[in-house]
Amino acid sequence: MVERFKELGTITFSLILFTLLWEVSVRLLSVSEFLLPAPSVVALTIYEKFLPLMQNCLVTFRETIYGFLMGLVLGVISAIMIVYSRLLQNLLYPLILVAQIVPKVAIAPLLLIWVGYGEMSKVLIAFLVSWFPIIVTTVQGMRMVQPEMLDLVRSLQASDWQVFTKVRLPNALPHFFGGLKIAITLAVIGAIIGEFVGGNTGLGYLVMVANYEVNTPFMFAALVVLSALGLVLYGVLVLLEMWLIPWSIGDDEQEMTGFGM
Amino acid sequence: MTETGKAIEVRNLTKVYPSKDAPIVALEDASFEVHEQEFISLVGHSGCGKTTIMKIIAGLLDKTRGEVLVNGARVTGPKSSTGIVFQTPVLFQWRTVIDNVLLPVEILGLSKEEYYPKALELLELTGLTEFKDKYPRELSGGMQQRASISRALVHDPSLLLLDEPFGALDAMTRGEMNMELQRIWSEKKKTSLLITHSIPEAVFLADRVMVMTPRPGRITDIIDIGLPRPRTPEMRLSAEFTECVRAVGKTIGLQYL
Ligand SMILES: Nc1ncnc2c1ncn2[C@@H]1O[C@H](COP(=O)(O)OP(=O)(O)O)[C@@H](O)[C@H]1O
Ligand SMILES: [Mg+2]
Numbered sequence: 412m413v414e415r416f417k418e419l420g421t422i423t424f425s426l427i428l429f430t431l432l433w434e435v436s437v438r439l440l441s442v443s444e445f446l447l448p449a450p451s452v453v454a455l456t457i458y459e460k461f462l463p464l465m466q467n468c469l470v471t472f473r474e475t476i477y478g479f480l481m482g483l484v485l486g487v488i489s490a491i492m493i494v495y496s497r498l499l500q501n502l503l504y505p506l507i508l509v510a511q512i513v514p515k516v517a518i519a520p521l522l523l524i525w526v527g528y529g530e531m532s533k534v535l536i537a538f539l540v541s542w543f544p545i546i547v548t549t550v551q552g553m554r555m556v557q558p559e560m561l562d563l564v565r566s567l568q569a570s571d572w573q574v575f576t577k578v579r580l581p582n583a584l585p586h587f588f589g590g591l592k593i594a595i596t597l598a599v600i601g602a603i604i605g606e607f608v609g610g611n612t613g614l615g616y617l618v619m620v621a622n623y624e625v626n627t628p629f630m631f632a633a634l635v636v637l638s639a640l641g642l643v644l645y646g647v648l649v650l651l652e653m654w655l656i657p658w659s660i661g662d663d664e665q666e667m668t669g670f671g672m
Numbered sequence: 673m674t675e676t677g678k679a680i681e682v683r684n685l686t687k688v689y690p691s692k693d694a695p696i697v698a699l700e701d702a703s704f705e706v707h708e709q710e711f712i713s714l715v716g717h718s719g720c721g722k723t724t725i726m727k728i729i730a731g732l733l734d735k736t737r738g739e740v741l742v743n744g745a746r747v748t749g750p751k752s753s754t755g756i757v758f759q760t761p762v763l764f765q766w767r768t769v770i771d772n773v774l775l776p777v778e779i780l781g782l783s784k785e786e787y788y789p790k791a792l793e794l795l796e797l798t799g800l801t802e803f804k805d806k807y808p809r810e811l812s813g814g815m816q817q818r819a820s821i822s823r824a825l826v827h828d829p830s831l832l833l834l835d836e837p838f839g840a841l842d843a844m845t846r847g848e849m850n851m852e853l854q855r856i857w858s859e860k861k862k863t864s865l866l867i868t869h870s871i872p873e874a875v876f877l878a879d880r881v882m883v884m885t886p887r888p889g890r891i892t893d894i895i896d897i898g899l900p901r902p903r904t905p906e907m908r909l910s911a912e913f914t915e916c917v918r919a920v921g922k923t924i925g926l927q928y929l
Contacts, residue, residue, distance in 0.1 A: 557760075557762060559758045559760065559762045560762055560764070562727075562730075562732050562756070562758075563756060563758070563762055564775075564779060565732060565750055566730050566731070566732060566750045566751075566752075566754060566756050567750070567752050567775075567776050567779040567780060567827075568749075568750050568751075568752055568779075568780075569779045573779055577764075577775075577778070577779065578764075581764070581766040582766075584766070656766065657807075658765050658766050658767075658807040658808075658809070659765070659766075660809060
């Protein structure tokens, strides 16, 4: 716990240092605002455009959360089906794999054609990118049970239901949270991709507009809000994890690899 | 008590593991008996079939041939009258120590209120009272293994099976655990089968030591340990103890002792 706060302190410190360096070098070298605006200019833009930024942030937040929750529910259900039925595993895995391999950026336009330019298409993309890591980590967690653990409960004549609720499910939780953390960051990206491709709301849409207008400070402002959104969502999951599974050691770094878009 | 006073009867037990090339004969015609309340140690080189025997007795593994009776009844599957301790503690890291100890109670559908004092008493016996609300990762290896011994005893099994329970511990902790196990055994008088690599450990704890040889795995010698009880750490230095260790070592083919 103390370690975690120390870590947080170091991160905050390096962020402040980085921002200061950025500010100073932009001013000293008098870099044009349209190339790289100083942090102070970005901050001012955020202040001036606060309402539209927040309104659009809310849209992106909604799309992300709906997509993520869909991914969570369907991801867990598919994971359980895969672990408990060989047939379903053989049916589902290729499908899931194909869905994962197809670049989401490429099928986003198709989704827009199918379900329209509204929020639903973004929710679907966010869902598509977030359910894969949830399935993979949950399946892993339910399968990677120490064999002796199963022997132990079997020696007590545990029912299948008991094996599920008392062994497989809790055993999967740390992996599952690792998956959730990957999924939430991907869900934000998914929603943004959807907004890039088509639509007229959301932070991704703001970035596009700023791009057309060559309004770099506004673009940066949107990016900052976007990053903040991602960070906050991630942070909420970390807190939830610490609260719900305090017994877990939380070595999730190794799970952060291998989930491309 | 059974009529015969025998807790385990194993006759001509054979186990063949199917395998792609040649089937692996892990046990061939292994036979032995364990009396009620007896403490038996089983020693032998690794891979000679010790764990296989234990799993078959526990009903966790099917035999190929032969006869296995526990408390006079043919083994057909797992029986909750067996308590098992593995080489690693196998604690559930999402449960506190006391909840780990109460796991068998939960799975067997017994009353947790009724068994709670029993679990506390076992933690007292294994010196873990202060740690009852800690998670396993906050405990040392020796403490974790003591917790797993408490768990194996909580539902009052008549038979205790220990598969190299102290193999992962350092020598000093191991010696302490031996004393601990002896104390638990003398208090609870459970029939115990201890699998171990350490001949001194086997001798120190057992009434009789069974020696296995590999390929095919079978029991080749059974040696009575006549040392008085309770056994004390000083006894390890006595001539009688050394003689027992030497006798067991010789049957395995260790001449240097
Ligand atoms: N599940 C299994 N499948 C195939 N062979 C096995 C299996 N389990 C054990 N064996 C083999 O059976 C033999 C005895 O194993 P085991 O009972 O674990 O020995 P020990 O516990 O004495 O070290 C070994 O040669 C081992 O390779
Ligand atoms: Mg073994």
